[in-house]
Amino acid sequence: GAVVSQHPSRVICKSGTSVKIECRSLDFQATTMFWYRQFPKQSLMLMATSNEGSKATYEQGVEKDKFLINHASLTLSTLTVTSAHPEDSSFYICSAGTRSYNEQFFGPGTRLTVL
Amino acid sequence: AQSVAQPEDQVNVAEGNPLTVKCTYSVSGNPYLFWYVQYPNRGLQFLLKYITGDNLVKGSYGFEAEFNKSQTSFHLKKPSALVSDSALYFCAVRGETTDSWGKLQFGAGTQVVVTP
Numbered sequence: 001g002a003v004v005s006q007h008p009s010r011v012i013c014k015s016g017t018s019v020k021i022e023c024r025s026l027d028f029q030a031t032t033m034f035w036y037r038q039f040p041k042q043s044l045m046l047m048a049t050s051n052e053g054s055k056a057t058y059e060q061g062v063e064k065d066k067f068l069i070n071h072a073s074l075t076l077s078t079l080t081v082t083s084a085h086p087e088d089s090s091f092y093i094c095s096a097g098t099r100s101y102n103e104q105f106f107g108p109g110t111r112l113t114v115l
Numbered sequence: 116a117q118s119v120a121q122p123e124d125q126v127n128v129a130e131g132n133p134l135t136v137k138c139t140y141s142v143s144g145n146p147y148l149f150w151y152v153q154y155p156n157r158g159l160q161f162l163l164k165y166i167t168g169d170n171l172v173k174g175s176y177g178f179e180a181e182f183n184k185s186q187t188s189f190h191l192k193k194p195s196a197l198v199s200d201s202a203l204y205f206c207a208v209r210g211e212t213t214d215s216w217g218k219l220q221f222g223a224g225t226q227v228v229v230t231p
Contacts (some may be wrong), residue, residue, distance in 0.1 A: 006158075034218075043205065043221045044159075093158050103149065104219065108158040 002028045002094050006107035013084055014115055021079045021110045023094030029074035030096035035067075036105060038091040050077050084114045116143040119208050121222035129230055134196040136225045138189045138206030148189040149207040149219065150180055159205065165189060175198070196229045203227075 003026040013019050023033055032051050036044040048069050050056040056069035066088075068080040076095075081088050091111050095104035118141045128134050140146055147166055151159040163174025170182045180191045189206060206222040 041203075041224075041226075043223045046218065049218065091156075095159075103161070103164060105161070106151070106159040109156070111156060 001025075002096070002105040004030075004094065004105045004107040005056045006092075006094055006110050008110060009108060010111045010113075012113045012115065015085050016083055019084055019112060020104050021092055021094075021112075022109050023079070023096065024033075025075045025096040025105070028096075028098065030077075031074065031098045032096070033071055033077040034079075034097075035069060036074045036093045036095070038039045038093060038109075040091075044093060047079075080113065084112070087110065089114045098107045116218050117208055117210055117220045119206050119222035121185050121204075121225045122195075123205055123225050124223075125226040125228060127228045127230065128196050131195050132230070134191075134200065134227065135206050135229060136206075138191065138222060139187050140189060140206070141187065144157050144210050145169045145221040146189075147209045148180075148182065150174065150178070150189075150191050151205045151207065153203045153205065153224075159173040162191070162204075191217055196227075198229050201227055203228045216223040 005024045007022045034049055035047045038044050039045050046059050047062045048056045048058045050069050050071040052071050052074050058064045071077040091109050093109045095106045097104040120139045122137055149164045150162040153159050156217050162178050163172050165172050165182045173179045178193050180189050182189050204225050207219040
């Protein structure tokens with residue numbers, strides 16, 4: 001299957017700082033990328049859907065000013081957690097896909113810890 | 116609206132025994148069904164999917180799943196479990212409508228524990 005990478009894999013930051021997470025599709029062009037959040041031993045919660053060249057669509061209850069998503073190219077989407085607080089600590093997973101593939105390919109995830 | 120239910124938080128099985136992880140779904144129109152596995156601190160690995168065609172789908176690592184439209188189920192099975200199959204398993208569904216393309220609804224997950 002297609003390969004999706006995330007960087008960094010793990011980040012620890014101080015409260016109040018901003019953190020950027022990158023999601024890249026390495027061997028295909030992804031028209032759509034998805035960002036998920038996962039709490040320990042829980043399911044994935046979709047945060048937003050990102051289409052290349054357009055604004056992201058956020059799920060209900062997700063603060064768009066808190067979680068900034070940029071999808072500048074067909075191979076790169078970024079999630080920026082602004083003014084991070086301890087409650088933002090979580091495992092963030094991205095996925096990428098195209099209609100022709102009819103499925104999503106998941107990145108390895110980023111563990112964010114806010115002190 | 117679409118939803119997925121994984122009724123078991125955890126499934127325990129001895130190595131070599133058959134493994135079944137249950138999943139039922141609700142979706143408008145024809146379902147697109149997926150199974151993923153997650154190891155600790157890792158992303159999701161794709162196991163198999165049902166889009167159309169044969170109700171029995173064979174996937175990675177010896178796993179298979181049977182689509183049952185009348186029971187709205189898509190149970191994951193493996194004839195002989197390995198200790199290395201111990202992981203968290205997610206069932207996911209999405210509808211076929213254009214505006215819901217790609218938006219997966221995940222089940223709560225089932226922890227599989229395979230004992231030697």
